[in-house]
Amino acid sequence: MSWVTKTLSSTIGRKLIMALTGLFLILFLTGHVAGNLQLLKSDGGEAFNIYAKFMTTNPAVKLLSYLTYISIIGHVIFSIWLSKTNRAARPVGYGVSTPPSTTISSRNMGILGTIILIFIVVHMQSFWYQMHWGDIPFVTYDGVEYKDLYSIVVFAFQNVWMVIGYVVAMAFLAFHLSHGFASAFQTLGLNHAKYSPAIALIGKIYCIVVPILFASMPVYIYFTQS
Amino acid sequence: MKLTLKIWRQKNASDKGAFVTYPIDGISTDMSFLEMMDVLNEELAIKGEDPVHFDHDCREGICGMCSLYINGHPHGPQQTTTCQLHMRSFSDGETITIEPWRAAAFPVVKDLVVDRGSFDRIIQAGGYVNVNTGGVPDANEIPIPKRVADEAFDSATCIGCGACVAACKNASAMLFTSAKISQLAMLPQGQVERMSRAEKMVAQMDDEGFGACTNTGACEAECPKGISLTNIARMNREYFSASVKSENV
Numbered sequence: 001m002s003w004v005t006k007t008l009s010s011t012i013g014r015k016l017i018m019a020l021t022g023l024f025l026i027l028f029l030t031g032h033v034a035g036n037l038q039l040l041k042s043d044g045g046e047a048f049n050i051y052a053k054f055m056t057t058n059p060a061v062k063l064l065s066y067l068t069y070i071s072i073i074g075h076v077i078f079s080i081w082l083s084k085t086n087r088a089a090r091p092v093g094y095g096v097s098t099p100p101s102t103t104i105s106s107r108n109m110g111i112l113g114t115i116i117l118i119f120i121v122v123h124m125q126s127f128w129y130q131m132h133w134g135d136i137p138f139v140t141y142d143g144v145e146y147k148d149l150y151s152i153v154v155f156a157f158q159n160v161w162m163v164i165g166y167v168v169a170m171a172f173l174a175f176h177l178s179h180g181f182a183s184a185f186q187t188l189g190l191n192h193a194k195y196s197p198a199i200a201l202i203g204k205i206y207c208i209v210v211p212i213l214f215a216s217m218p219v220y221i222y223f224t225q226s
Numbered sequence: 227m228k229l230t231l232k233i234w235r236q237k238n239a240s241d242k243g244a245f246v247t248y249p250i251d252g253i254s255t256d257m258s259f260l261e262m263m264d265v266l267n268e269e270l271a272i273k274g275e276d277p278v279h280f281d282h283d284c285r286e287g288i289c290g291m292c293s294l295y296i297n298g299h300p301h302g303p304q305q306t307t308t309c310q311l312h313m314r315s316f317s318d319g320e321t322i323t324i325e326p327w328r329a330a331a332f333p334v335v336k337d338l339v340v341d342r343g344s345f346d347r348i349i350q351a352g353g354y355v356n357v358n359t360g361g362v363p364d365a366n367e368i369p370i371p372k373r374v375a376d377e378a379f380d381s382a383t384c385i386g387c388g389a390c391v392a393a394c395k396n397a398s399a400m401l402f403t404s405a406k407i408s409q410l411a412m413l414p415q416g417q418v419e420r421m422s423r424a425e426k427m428v429a430q431m432d433d434e435g436f437g438a439c440t441n442t443g444a445c446e447a448e449c450p451k452g453i454s455l456t457n458i459a460r461m462n463r464e465y466f467s468a469s470v471k472s473e474n475v
Contacts, residue, residue, distance in 0.1 A: 008471040010428055011398075011438035012462055082438050086396035089330050089437030095234070095245060096323040098298030106442040107395060168441030183441040189466065 011085065012187075017078045021071040023196040026181065026206070028068045033213050040220055045150025046141055052149040056131060076117060083110055105179040113175040119169035126156055157221040166218040170211040178209035227313060230321040231266065233278055236334050243334065245323070255314040259302060262291065263314055279337040284311040287450065293392070294338055295325040300448050306458040307387065307450045309434060327388050329397035341426040344434035345386050345402060348364030351430035352423035353406045355415045368414050381408035383451045385405035390445035392455070398439030401445040403431045404409030404451045413463050421468035428465050 026088050032134050035055065038047040068187070105112065107205045130136055139148040156162055181203030185191070228251045236243030249267070253262050255272060260282050267277035280411030282292035287310040296302035302311045318324060332340040370378075382405070390401035407424055416423070439458055446455050 003469060009468075010465075011400075012428055012430050012465050013469075015438055015462075016466065075293070086437035086440075089397035089435055090328050090395075091330050092328055094295060094325055094328055096297065096298040096325070101447045102444045104376075106440060109440060178464055181443070184446040186441050186455065186459050187462060188460045189454045189463030193297070214339075 007201050011082070014085075015051045015187045017074060018082065019187040021075040021078070022180050023085065024071045025075065026177070027161075028064075028071070030209055036217060037213065039150070039217050042224075045148065045154070048133060048150045048153075049139060049146040049148055049164075050141065052131060064095050066106050072117075072120065076113075076214050077220050079110060079113060103179060105175040106183070109176065109179060112172050115172045116169065116176055119172070121164075122165075123169075126162075127152065153224045154221055157218040158225070160222065163218040163222045167215045170215040173214070174211040177211070178204065182208055227251075227255060227316070227318045229253060229262075229316065229319070231321040232321060233338070234325045235278070235337055236326075238336055239333055248313075253313055255312070259296070259311040259313065260309050261295070261428065274379055275342045279335075279339045281339050282309060288385060288446065289463070290387040293327050293340065293387060293389075295300035295327060297323055300327065300392035301387070301450050305450060305452070307385075313377060316436040327392040327438065329388075329391050331397070331436050332388060332391065333401065334346060340388075341395065342386070342388050344436070345388065345399070347434065348403055348427050348430045349386075350417060352426040353410070354419070355410060356418055357381050357415070373474055374412055378409050381405045381453065381457055382468060384449075385451060386454050387450065389450060391436065393444045393448035394439075395442065395444065396440060398445070399431050399434070399436035400439040400441050400453070400458050400461065401453055403427055403447065405431070407461045408457045411460065415429075420464070421472040422474075424461065424464035424468040425472060425474060428461070 001009070008017060035051055036048075038051055039045075055065075114191050118158070125151065131147060132148050134152075137148045137151055138145050139151075156164075182196075184202045185196070185199045190196075228249075231248045231250055232245050233248060234243060235246045246269075246465055248266060250266055253265065253467070257265070260280075263278065263280060270277045276397045281291050281293050283289045285305045290307075292301075292308040294301065303310050303315050304312050316338070317416075326332075326334050327340045327342075328337045329340075331344040332342055333386075334343050358417045369438065384402060384405035386402060386404070386406075391399050395400075410423060411420055441458075442454070443455060446453065
């Protein structure tokens with residue numbers, strides 16, 4: 001094994017991969033939520049459709065999207081690998097185990113992550129797949145043709161179960177982020193009397209604000225477009 | 227005090243083991259937990275039964291030998307070692323469940339005794355410093371800032387009892403290993419082996435079959451010596467920088 005694979009396959013190295021991919025996905029979420037806020041504009045979806053075309057055709061965005069796919073897959077694979085190691089480390093459990101003063105999120109990151117992964121698959125099938133290969137209507141703004149992804153989004157969120165599913169998934173995302181955000185910095189070794197409290201605070205704000213913004217989109221569309 | 231003890235009994239490493247319930251009476255609230263165990267064992271010995279085996283040594287909270295997972299907490303409900311835990315922490319009539327540390331790297335030897343040799347092997351891998359032999363060096367010959375000395379000492383207070391492993395949902399030894407790496411990495415005497423220490427001790431920790439860290443903080447909450455999670459962050463820094471900078475290809 002070379003030193004790179006040796007380092008990255010150690011328990012700490014695998015945690016490094018979890019932290020780096022996790023932080024990249026946090027960056028992705030930030031961009032994703034900011035861009036999709038255009039769904040809340042009352043312009044019949046013009047800004048959103050122009051943005052959607054940019055996001056699927058711009059080469060720099062393409063590169064970022066590949067990094068995002070790799071991050072999601074890497075985050076999942078390394079979490080499974082770590083979980084297998086962790087489970088093997090305690091083959092016989094306790095008869096009585098009182099959870100100590102740790103958060104529910106931190107003890108259940110795997111379950112939260114699995115639910116989020118299922119959400120991502122459904123979410124990508126609903127919109128990402130439709131945008132790339134689906135049968136999608138076209139609209140024209142200023143003589144330029146655009147795929148009308150907005151209409152697909154509006155149609156999807158007419159279904160109340162879809163809206164509920166999204167809101168619930170965002171709640172799980174919030175819990176996952178509430179531990180993951182600060183935890184990633186700790187894993188990177190960034191624990192400092194000056195900065196750790198700030199990181200923890202930003203993490204707490206982030207894990208509440210971003211999922212709420214995401215959840216607000218299907219709710220808003222459901223109540224304004226039906 | 228009158229108590230019901232539910233104790234894990236296991237003949238040897240290959241035995242399956244099971245909980246056995248023992249009623250016990252006449253326990254004083256001033257007794258330490260281990261004294262209560264002594265009373266039980268005297269009763270068992272009189273009855274001709276095999277006494278409950280458990281680890282203990284100094285009974286002063288400094289050696290790290292006592293263990294016991296009591297009512298879902300390593301070292302019981304107080305943040306201290308089992309030997310410093312007193313029966314006043316329990317209420318009359320209570321049922322107390324006593325189990326051994328549970329980890330693949332801490333195999334049960336008998337009853338509540340586990341083999342913590344894996345910790346020794348982690349220390350052997352790199353928890354040492356090379357010094358020149360010769361005359362006794364003068365005190366304070368090497369200037370060390372007070373803050374650094376204090377911080378290194380905080381890490382060095384780890385007694386290697388294994389409560390962190392017992393408390394961790396992943397049976398991870400990162401709090402222990404990080405404290406042992408930290409106490410030497412912060413001091414000038416520890417610089418010679420600094421990089422190889424981080425690499426070797428982490429490799430040994432993984433080889434022993436301990437889990438990884440999820441940063442839940444359970445170890446820190448249960449550590450009788452209050453070893454902090456900042457040690458784990460420091461170990462990660464030490465390990466990453468050693469991996470990148472050391473000559474070990």
